[in-house]
Amino acid sequence: MAASRKNTRLLQFSLDPKSGVPYYKQIILQIEMAIADSRLSTGDQLPTVRSLAVELQINPNTVARAYSELEIRGIVHTQQGTGTFIADKEIQLDEIERERILAEITRGFVTKASSYGFSMEDVISYLQELNR
Amino acid sequence: MAASRKNTRLLQFSLDPKSGVPYYKQIILQIEMAIADSRLSTGDQLPTVRSLAVELQINPNTVARAYSELEIRGIVHTQQGTGTFIADKEIQLDEIERERILAEITRGFVTKASSYGFSMEDVISYLQELNR
């Protein structure tokens, strides 16, 4: 069952030097995805800058840059001398507003997908596969 | 079947300034994808540099660079004073590449949706509703 497996997957970072995607963006992406699929939740602590730098064998500044961008975007919250934590999402929207926002971001996504030749069916199938 | 869908979907460009992918690469990729799934075929004319630049609100040099790189790779053919046309070179974007692109654009959508509190199920339901 997918549900029962959800929190059994550990947070595991990996960098691909050949991808052309900067390290700091790869880190951001992996954290965002972990939040999106509940491997990270509000209040969870991220690895320290230094420990993640050692683990990934990169410069601590590169990790710090990733964390800093996430902080600016309100996705994590860092407290000096303590660490970096997943921020509280303070989402208080009524249903109408929620639907309006969903419609808006979906429209952008569908347009973009179709520019690359993907149909509605393609994206729905893909999302369903992701969700398994 | 790809063949039966031919020309039923229009060529529509869209640029994402926030993706980090340079505009000229986004254009190249969208043209390649259009060729790969038969929305563009040998001999079809591309928009002129100037008109596409106006449409996308970018510098004509950027469009020119995209076309020029496509020409170097033998994918399009430019006729001075006439326009730019799809060459007869076969474009082979394998399934892995296609999926990589779909994954990338889907990621942004999913993380954005999740930042507003929408689950995977929410977005799938909404897309299915749109598609009815």
Next chain:
Amino acid sequence: MAASRKNTRLLQFSLDPKSGVPYYKQIILQIEMAIADSRLSTGDQLPTVRSLAVELQINPNTVARAYSELEIRGIVHTQQGTGTFIADKEIQLDEIERERILAEITRGFVTKASSYGFSMEDVISYLQELNR
């Protein structure tokens, strides 16, 4: 007349090394204030990273960091090889929503001010003075 003087004030950066406020934050602040009082508007180009670094006699990375934070926050838009520009504000809210937002940010401000012992009259006087 205040109005006639508005756009006659030039953008002029200055850093105070003794303030304890990091250079990059001072730069961000000065740009934000310039936008808030219309010395900078949508589409205006900021000084280049290197030129501002020379002008302020600091490391270009420090300027880049300020610009990068502004970009993440959607306040400026940078295009590689071209420069950094004040972003379009795409504000499309109805009146009810606008008032709700104003109420919300004002409430936070008033609470904070009162924690420091400032009364409503104090902040109103101060704002009126700023606006002269």
Next chain:
Amino acid sequence: MAASRKNTRLLQFSLDPKSGVPYYKQIILQIEMAIADSRLSTGDQLPTVRSLAVELQINPNTVARAYSELEIRGIVHTQQGTGTFIADKEIQLDEIERERILAEITRGFVTKASSYGFSMEDVISYLQELNR
């Protein structure tokens, strides 16, 4: 007159995690300001470390550090097992310092309001309306 306002405004702490100012300094400053404008006077008891930590949802060590620094500066006096009390030291925050603080908290508010398209006039009108 300051004297006539004494005790008519309550002591209310608030912390801004995004200000960049460490919590312990925000607490110190708010206490100093409260003494300076007579919301706190010689002999008044401060909240206990533990209760203030709970109220502000921060680590008790952070509150303790603020109180400890105030004690070193002779502004408060701690009696083991009893509590922390305002000492008889005069606090002199000159007008320039007061204005600096007001300027700082106002800045954040003004730039935030402006990012939503509100002008200085808008926010002043709104505050005046609130104050009626």
Next chain:
DNA sequence: GTGGTCTAGACCACG
């Protein structure tokens, strides 16, 4: 020990 700031300098990608 934690994150924050800044510098110096190198190399790359974009227009």
Next chain:
DNA sequence: GTGGTCTAGACCACC
């Protein structure tokens, strides 16, 4: 010439 990325290393502030 423009900004983007990354490194190495130093010093500081916070808890």
